[in-house]
Amino acid sequence: MILKAETIWPGRGRVIQDGGIKIEEGTITEIAPFKDITRGRERVQDLGKAILLPAFINAHTHLDLSHMKGKTGKGSRFEQWLKSVAKARAMMLLESRSIRRGISEVIAGGATAVGDISVSRKSAALAYKHGLVDSVVFCEVLGFDPADAQRKLDRLRARFEDTGGKKHVRLGISPHATYSVSAELFRGCARLAKQLDLPMAIHAAESPSEVEFLATGTGKLRELLDSVGMIPKNWQPPGKRPIHYLDELGVLKRSPLLIHCYQVDESEAAVIESRGCSVAYCPRSNAFFRRPTDSLQLLLHAGVNVALGTDSLASNDSLSMLDEMRFVKQRHPELDWETVLEMATVNAAQALGIRQGGALKAGLPADIVAIKPASAPALPSQILGEGSSVMFTMRAGHRLRRPVTSRGIFAKA
Numbered sequence: 001m002i003l004k005a006e007t008i009w010p011g012r013g014r015v016i017q018d019g020g021i022k023i024e025e026g027t028i029t030e031i032a033p034f035k036d037i038t039r040g041r042e043r044v045q046d047l048g049k050a051i052l053l054p055a056f057i058n059a060h061t062h063l064d065l066s067h068m069k070g071k072t073g074k075g076s077r078f079e080q081w082l083k084s085v086a087k088a089r090a091m092m093l094l095e096s097r098s099i100r101r102g103i104s105e106v107i108a109g110g111a112t113a114v115g116d117i118s119v120s121r122k123s124a125a126l127a128y129k130h131g132l133v134d135s136v137v138f139c140e141v142l143g144f145d146p147a148d149a150q151r152k153l154d155r156l157r158a159r160f161e162d163t164g165g166k167k168h169v170r171l172g173i174s175p176h177a178t179y180s181v182s183a184e185l186f187r188g189c190a191r192l193a194k195q196l197d198l199p200m201a202i203h204a205a206e207s208p209s210e211v212e213f214l215a216t217g218t219g220k221l222r223e224l225l226d227s228v229g230m231i232p233k234n235w236q237p238p239g240k241r242p243i244h245y246l247d248e249l250g251v252l253k254r255s256p257l258l259i260h261c262y263q264v265d266e267s268e269a270a271v272i273e274s275r276g277c278s279v280a281y282c283p284r285s286n287a288f289f290r291r292p293t294d295s296l297q298l299l300l301h302a303g304v305n306v307a308l309g310t311d312s313l314a315s316n317d318s319l320s321m322l323d324e325m326r327f328v329k330q331r332h333p334e335l336d337w338e339t340v341l342e343m344a345t346v347n348a349a350q351a352l353g354i355r356q357g358g359a360l361k362a363g364l365p366a367d368i369v370a371i372k373p374a375s376a377p378a379l380p381s382q383i384l385g386e387g388s389s390v391m392f393t394m395r396a397g398h399r400l401r402r403p404v405t406s407r408g409i410f411a412k413a
């Protein structure tokens with residue numbers, strides 16, 4: 001098969017006009033101006049004014065919260081929101097349906113892989129089944145009482161030993177956050193990740209209340225944790241900023257994926273860079289809570305590998321990477337369009353350890369997204385303008401179909 005399109009963006013610094021991509025057995029064998037592609041009997045799909053790019057990668061999702069779309073109010077207080085999410089999780093009966101709904105949105109938004117956080121690990125098998133095979137599902141663990149750490153670790157280890165016989169995507173470990181995981185459990189997770197050679201992901205430096213809680217043990221987050229009896233006896237605040245605290249615990253030596261990081265200062269950004277951590281930055285989720293802080297430029301200046309994620313439908317309108325990139329470009333008009341596209345492609349591939357992702361070149365899998373620009377000419381910068389849309393999302397030469405749910409097919413592939 002040969003895909004023909006007005007424009008191809010294979011990665012930074014290159015734009016191919018009137019281009020072609022030859023695909024054989026799911027792999028790209030040629031990518032060049034269409035006139036230079038060697039021709040045999042292959043079928044040519046002429047996509048006209050489309051723009052072809054490496055398929056997007058969504059660095060942070062909670063697919064199992066997809067049933068919460070539209071059920072949380074924008075501008076909610078973070079602590080209230082945490083409460084409503086915990087309640088929704090406890091009442092969740094239709095987890096698989098919720099995950100399928102999320103996968104459907106991910107594919108519709110042009111992505112072929114996610115970095116998902118899961119309590120039950122169900123998304124690992126469903127992501128595989130529906131074609132998001134390069135995804136990583138991080139198994140979440142919470143536990144603020146040090147006395148519970150060993151029991152939690154034993155349970156976590158068992159989840160990796162028993163895969164339930166179903167094919168699934170790569171697994172990782174996610175100690176939830178600095179305010180919900182004890183120092184003992186953090187260290188134990190890092191040891192387990194090393195033993196089992198698993199990637200790690202941690203929510204960190206998300207809200208001002210997290211920074212206050214770690215520094216002084218006070219504030220709204222303290223009130224919330226007190227109200228649910230989560231603060232163990234004799235607990236003392238570490239008296240440090242979130243990233244410095246994680247570094248002191250030794251967990252940053254595992255170069256975990258750090259999720260959010262909106263509240264970091266320059267010294268923390270430098271630590272993130274020096275430990276080789278990537279950041280999963282979720283700008284629409286940050287805006288959902290109407291936080292004034294935005295550390296994107298600070299992280300980029302420090303040389304941190306920043307990937308974009310949508311976070312869950314409990315704090316975002318969609319799981320579309322195209323929507324997320326558009327939002328970043330609106331918020332940061334000073335960023336060039338290639339920097340924004342890289343955060344959703346090559347940077348996200350690096351963040352999740354997807355070695356063959358985020359670029360289009362001969363020898364790599366044909367993971368491609370086709371975008372219809374809002375208006376002519378089909379320039380890559382137009383992808384980020386209003387009105388552009390995903391035509392299809394392709395994984396290894398096959399168009400991904402969106403999962404069927406009990407409410408029917410969300411949309412045709």
Ligand SMILES: [Zn+2]
Nearest residue numbers: 062203259311
């Ligand atoms: Zn999250």
